[in-house]
Amino acid sequence: MINLATKDISHSLGKFIVTSIGVGMLLGIVLIMLGVYRGMIVDAKSLINNVNADLWIVQEDTIGPFAESSKLFEDIKYQIRGIAGVKEATGMTFQTLQIDTNGKIERVTAVGYEIGKLGCPQNIVQGRGILKPNYEMIVDKKLGIKLGTEIALGRNLYTVVGITKGSVSNSGEPLVFLSLSDAQELQFLSSNNTTRNDRLRGVGTLNAPIVNTIVATILPNYDIDMISKNIKRWKHKNSFTNDEQTVILTKNVIEKSSKQIGMFTVILIIVSSVIISLIIYTMTIGKIKEIAILKLIGMPNFEIVKMIVQQSLLLGFFAFIAGNIFANVISGKFPKNVVLLWSDSFLLFLVVILVSVVGSLFGIYKAVNANPAQAIGE
Amino acid sequence: MEAPAIKVENLFKEFKTKENILQVIKGISFELQKGEISMLVGPSGSGKTTLLTMLGCILEPTSGKMSLSGKIIYENKWILKDTRKLRREKLGFIFQTHNLIPFLNVEENITLLPQLNGVSKFEYTKKANELLNYLGIEDKNKYMIGSLSGGQSQRVAIARSLANNPQIILADEPTAALDKERAISVMELLRKIAKEQKVAMIVVTHDDRLLPFFDSVLNIEDGHLTKKIIKA
Numbered sequence: 269m270i271n272l273a274t275k276d277i278s279h280s281l282g283k284f285i286v287t288s289i290g291v292g293m294l295l296g297i298v299l300i301m302l303g304v305y306r307g308m309i310v311d312a313k314s315l316i317n318n319v320n321a322d323l324w325i326v327q328e329d330t331i332g333p334f335a336e337s338s339k340l341f342e343d344i345k346y347q348i349r350g351i352a353g354v355k356e357a358t359g360m361t362f363q364t365l366q367i368d369t370n371g372k373i374e375r376v377t378a379v380g381y382e383i384g385k386l387g388c389p390q391n392i393v394q395g396r397g398i399l400k401p402n403y404e405m406i407v408d409k410k411l412g413i414k415l416g417t418e419i420a421l422g423r424n425l426y427t428v429v430g431i432t433k434g435s436v437s438n439s440g441e442p443l444v445f446l447s448l449s450d451a452q453e454l455q456f457l458s459s460n461n462t463t464r465n466d467r468l469r470g471v472g473t474l475n476a477p478i479v480n481t482i483v484a485t486i487l488p489n490y491d492i493d494m495i496s497k498n499i500k501r502w503k504h505k506n507s508f509t510n511d512e513q514t515v516i517l518t519k520n521v522i523e524k525s526s527k528q529i530g531m532f533t534v535i536l537i538i539v540s541s542v543i544i545s546l547i548i549y550t551m552t553i554g555k556i557k558e559i560a561i562l563k564l565i566g567m568p569n570f571e572i573v574k575m576i577v578q579q580s581l582l583l584g585f586f587a588f589i590a591g592n593i594f595a596n597v598i599s600g601k602f603p604k605n606v607v608l609l610w611s612d613s614f615l616l617f618l619v620v621i622l623v624s625v626v627g628s629l630f631g632i633y634k635a636v637n638a639n640p641a642q643a644i645g646e
Numbered sequence: 647m648e649a650p651a652i653k654v655e656n657l658f659k660e661f662k663t664k665e666n667i668l669q670v671i672k673g674i675s676f677e678l679q680k681g682e683i684s685m686l687v688g689p690s691g692s693g694k695t696t697l698l699t700m701l702g703c704i705l706e707p708t709s710g711k712m713s714l715s716g717k718i719i720y721e722n723k724w725i726l727k728d729t730r731k732l733r734r735e736k737l738g739f740i741f742q743t744h745n746l747i748p749f750l751n752v753e754e755n756i757t758l759l760p761q762l763n764g765v766s767k768f769e770y771t772k773k774a775n776e777l778l779n780y781l782g783i784e785d786k787n788k789y790m791i792g793s794l795s796g797g798q799s800q801r802v803a804i805a806r807s808l809a810n811n812p813q814i815i816l817a818d819e820p821t822a823a824l825d826k827e828r829a830i831s832v833m834e835l836l837r838k839i840a841k842e843q844k845v846a847m848i849v850v851t852h853d854d855r856l857l858p859f860f861d862s863v864l865n866i867e868d869g870h871l872t873k874k875i876i877k878a
């Protein structure tokens with residue numbers, strides 16, 4: 269039996285291709301939106317994964333260092349190191365900065381870490397890690413800064429010695445890495461004038477170094493939760509396991525943004541569904557005379573329904589392919605991380621198939637009710 | 647004696663409106679023999695299209711009786727429930743415009759019905775080639791409909807109406823869209839088919855110049871029909 273769906277498509281192939289590409293671009297945007305959402309979650313976890321600590325110790329009654337600000341003395345790390353089961357404890361700072369990259373101001377998150385300890389950048393693709401305690405920095409490739417470039421931060425110039433790939437903060441900003449001492453100076457050291465004014469006010473100068481968090485790793489066979497509880501109780505600090513910190517970042521920090529993106533995605537899927545349904549309906553209505561003729565000469569409804577459904581599915585399938593190509597081509601052009609997952613693609617494919625079938629129902633209704641007598645008396 | 651190709655007895659069709667009942671066909675009776683070609687004429691609104699759609703098993707009559715080759719298909723209700731199957735297997739249709747399927751080529755348009763009727767590929771391809779040869783358009787079998795002239799398209803439409811070996815062909819002004827020369831050529835062809843293939847034909851036309859091609863005239867006026875034999 270002749271396949272009427274493919275015959276009709278090949279007869280107006282150009283129209284079908286343009287329609288598929290059009291619908292495909294719409295589906296591509298749906299995929300991009302899903303990718304932006306996934307990217308936010310990946311970005312949120314990126315820094316935590318890079319540090320790879322078991323415990324995050326922060327200022328008491330705060331959920332820092334990402335969701336709230338947190339300050340604590342660096343020497344707390346010695347007390348933490350003294351707790352049974354703690355393998356390593358080290359101070360870290362996190363600070364949002366604006367840096368000048370070839371005349372373009374970029375917003376970055378500066379990470380201060382102790383050289384050779386937790387928090388070292390894990391994904392250096394060019395150059396090396398920081399070796400000197402001062403005036404060296406590592407930047408992310410996204411900033412487009414070359415090795416050896418000198419960048420002014422605060423009162424000093426820093427030389428770029430390494431470049432990482434895919435290092436971003438929870439808000440998607442590229443990371444720059446500094447030695448802890450440089451980062452502390454940048455964040456906490458007051459200018460001379462401020463120090464003089466503070467002295468006149470009677471405010472003492474704070475000499476003890478400060479960090480935003482102390483990260484620690486725990487030896488095997490020790491209960492991380494128990495150690496965390498002990499730190500909270502006896503050291504008067506707040507302490508989070510890595511999983512808790514991940515939840516804080518993904519739930520508390522990016523929850524609203526991700527919900528926003530989720531809402532946009534849902535609306536876009538609904539709009540796409542309506543458009544696909546309308547296109548299929550219009551395609552069917554455009555053939556209503558031919559359908560009346562087919563019914564008149566005796567074609568059963570089953571064959572007519574099959575033609576409409578097959579065309580809908582073919583349109584959905586090719587639009588889905590076009591959408592995937594479109595999404596993969598443009599995803600790299602977005603300023604924020606866009607993570608395209610095959611699982612999302614597959615989910616969208618199922619939605620497209622469902623929408624194609626449901627969308628064809630209106631056309632099928634019209635076709636089944638088309639009066640074959642339409643073909644007579646014209 | 648051989649049963650007539652089509653026999654209609656006391657056929658009525660009423661349309662119910664909010665205010666009243668409109669009787670369009672008022673007790674029509676006639677019969678056509680196999681190979682008989684009849685002209686259906688009547689003024690606008692006389693019930694020609696209604697009669698044609700009832701004979702084509704598209705519109706259900708209100709009452710009466712219809713038989714095809716002695717087999718009753720309607721007697722106050724459809725005897726055969728699947729009227730679409732009946733159309734597919736027993737009837738042929740030719741329209742004012744060719745009404746071919748534009749996304750199928752000539753051969754596919756002709757073989758569509760045999761394929762639906764479960765005829766083998768060998769058989770339906772052979773039949774299509776025979777018909778195209780018979781109609782003098784054998785070189786057009788792979789052409790798309792849009793690339794044919796009006797006369798060629800109407801020949802393909804005739805071939806399609808014959809592809810299922812119908813017992814009766816219903817033609818609704820098949821020459822209206824053609825010039826005089828082509829109209830005469832098509833009528834000659836229809837008459838030849840009726841006689842050679844032993845198919846009864848009812849042809850709606852307003853063109854009196856085509857009268858010589860018909861065996862009889864079915865004249866419908868205000869829902870009443872009279873049949874006049876013009877050739878013995």
